[in-house]
Amino acid sequence: AQSVTQLDSQVPVFEEAPVELRCNYSSSVSVYLFWYVQYPNQGLQLLLKYLSGSTLVKGINGFEAEFNKSQTSFHLRKPSVHISDTAEYFCAVRSNTDKLIFGTGTRLQVFP
Amino acid sequence: NAGVTQTPKFQVLKTGQSMTLQCAQDMNHEYMSWYRQDPGMGLRLIHYSVGAGITDQGEVPNGYNVSRSTTEDFPLRLLSAAPSQTSVYFCASSYSGGRAYEQYFGPGTRLTVT
Numbered sequence: 001a002q003s004v005t006q007l008d009s010q011v012p013v014f015e016e017a018p019v020e021l022r023c024n025y026s027s028s029v030s031v032y033l034f035w036y037v038q039y040p041n042q043g044l045q046l047l048l049k050y051l052s053g054s055t056l057v058k059g060i061n062g063f064e065a066e067f068n069k070s071q072t073s074f075h076l077r078k079p080s081v082h083i084s085d086t087a088e089y090f091c092a093v094r095s096n097t098d099k100l101i102f103g104t105g106t107r108l109q110v111f112p
Numbered sequence: 113n114a115g116v117t118q119t120p121k122f123q124v125l126k127t128g129q130s131m132t133l134q135c136a137q138d139m140n141h142e143y144m145s146w147y148r149q150d151p152g153m154g155l156r157l158i159h160y161s162v163g164a165g166i167t168d169q170g171e172v173p174n175g176y177n178v179s180r181s182t183t184e185d186f187p188l189r190l191l192s193a194a195p196s197q198t199s200v201y202f203c204a205s206s207y208s209g210g211r212a213y214e215q216y217f218g219p220g221t222r223l224t225v226t
Contacts, residue, residue: 009152032213043116043202043217044155090154092213099170100213102154 002027002095006103014111015083021076021106023091032094033074035065036102039087047089050074061085086110114138116218118203124224125193133188133221135203142208144186145170145215146178148199155202161186162208193225 007022025033032051036044048059055067065076074091091103119134137144145160157170161180175197177189186205190197200222204215 034213041219043204043219044215045217046214049213094213098212099157099160100215102156104152104154 002029002093002101004091004093004101004103006091006106008106009104010107010109012109012111013081016080018079019077019081019085019108021089021091021108023074023076023103025072025074025091025093027072027093029094029096031067031069033065033067034092034100035059035063035074035076036090036092037087038090038105044090047076081108081110083110083112116203116205116216118201118218118221120221121219122222124226125190126226127193127195129193131190131193133190133201133203133223135186135188135218136184137186137203137205137216138184139205139216140183141205141216142183143212143215144180144203144205146176146186146188147202147204148172149202149220150199158188158201190223195225197223198225199223 003026005024013019034049035047037047038044048057050057050067058064063078088105088107090105092100095101116137142163146158147155149155156172159178161167167178200220202220203218206215
């Protein structure tokens, strides 16, 4: 069965510092991985995706993620965060029935 | 292009009442789905549809009904509301096939059942 584990429920960080949000997955089918972002009082929007090819994936707003098959991880990184990055971030994996399975989310709080 | 719209934004129901959450999209997407979001549990799939006239159950379908009579609309019906259905509900749509994972979400409906 497919599953996603987001290891940190909350990540506090100061503005302009680097950040890494961790995601580990379990999958028995070809791995498709995603990060979605949810800004306060809004719906989710796609940040980036890995379907195949280069293991380093770049997304919107300066975020990137690296697919690591040996460690079954897909961590999200940004070298310098802004106040506007404060949001909840969800990692997701494709299920064996072609649905999205979401992790429990990581709340990123950026402080000035 | 309005994207995915949901109404109402907020709703309070008493136990046993019924209601319909509305969802519409103007992107001509074949695939539409309903999720609920609960603290510490992420998003869970309630029902989905791969096209007009076709619906199927997701992970947590009990207590909810859906129908898809047009490509644009995908309403979610709560038959007899229970406090366990207090949640934030999101509708999403996407193209089918290889882009089914690039889902566009509506702004959500926050439902409280007392």
